[in-house]
Amino acid sequence: EAIEAYARQHRLRWVDDDSNADERFARNRLRLRVWPALVAAFDDAEAALAAAAARSAHASAVLDEVGASDAAMVAGDDGLDLAAWQRLSLPRRRQVLVSWLRQTLAAAPPSSLVERLLREATVDGHRSWPAADRELRSYHGRLQWVPIASPDGDPGRLVVDLSHPGLHEVAAWRGAFRVDAVAHGGIPAAAAARLVLRARSAGDTFQAGPRRPARSLKLQYQASGIAPALRRGPIVCGNDDAPVFVPGLGIDARAVAPRGEAQVALAWLPAHDAERASESQGEGSR
Numbered sequence: 001e002a003i004e005a006y007a008r009q010h011r012l013r014w015v016d017d018d019s020n021a022d023e024r025f026a027r028n029r030l031r032l033r034v035w036p037a038l039v040a041a042f043d044d045a046e047a048a049l050a051a052a053a054a055r056s057a058h059a060s061a062v063l064d065e066v067g068a069s070d071a072a073m074v075a076g077d078d079g080l081d082l083a084a085w086q087r088l089s090l091p092r093r094r095q096v097l098v099s100w101l102r103q104t105l106a107a108a109p110p111s112s113l114v115e116r117l118l119r120e121a122t123v124d125g126h127r128s129w130p131a132a133d134r135e136l137r138s139y140h141g142r143l144q145w146v147p148i149a150s151p152d153g154d155p156g157r158l159v160v161d162l163s164h165p166g167l168h169e170v171a172a173w174r175g176a177f178r179v180d181a182v183a184h185g186g187i188p189a190a191a192a193a194r195l196v197l198r199a200r201s202a203g204d205t206f207q208a209g210p211r212r213p214a215r216s217l218k219l220q221y222q223a224s225g226i227a228p229a230l231r232r233g234p235i236v237c238g239n240d241d242a243p244v245f246v247p248g249l250g251i252d253a254r255a256v257a258p259r260g261e262a263q264v265a266l267a268w269l270p271a272h273d274a275e276r277a278s279e280s281q282g283e284g285s286r
Helices: 002-009 026-041 045-074 082-086 090-105 111-120 217-224 271-285
Strands: 079-081 127-131 134-139 142-146 158-160 166-170 175-182 195-198 235-237 243-246 263-270
Touching: 026 045, 045 079, 045 082, 045 090, 079 082, 082 090, 082 142, 090 111, 111 127, 158 166, 217 243
Parallel strands: none
Antiparallel strands: 079 142, 127 134, 134 142, 158 195, 166 175, 175 263, 195 235, 235 243
């Protein structure tokens, strides 16, 4: 009524949409049948419903804040800590799932998925649940969102230049490397100009720290609690074919550059994460 009154007052011409009178649409049945009867029976219906909507919005905002705060305490880059999550009350567990999944999936999670996880996600055992184009998996007490399938076959050996900061797509491995210039803890930028990508080999070892022993990738993955689905990705090697970077584990301590030398840090992003990183990069450039 307010819009129509404004149009009449200012002598504006308009076109009525014929569908506004079609009661096949729920919005029209509500406006033409339900609302007039409601207002006729209750003079304050409009004000009461508006107030209820405002209270609901405020309550929803508080729930979102609590869920985000709890999620920050029980979840990190390596997934959701199921033991810490289960110590919360049921309403807070539900809200943490909604908050964490919304951020992880970049979309509102289906209520059916939230309810299944509330019933089935436990610290013990390994389970999986479909989620968007990937799946959620519980592994060693953490809930993680992981790829469903690895690349078809062995993409073979690829030579790449990862010496320049930015996002470097590797189509054969269905993902991309994010390269950042760092002051310490990276690999020499000169060495990163020619790196070899290959599939995992039975004899591969990884040294997690300068004073720690080199161990097989399987043992390192298990010790770090890396789910099998997160172990996929190319092994990055130097000229001697020794791993310098392993997806899920990071840079081998034996390949770290000395302080003061130009160096870069690497991160492997599976296809979905690479797409999101690329979109984020595009938004930043605009």
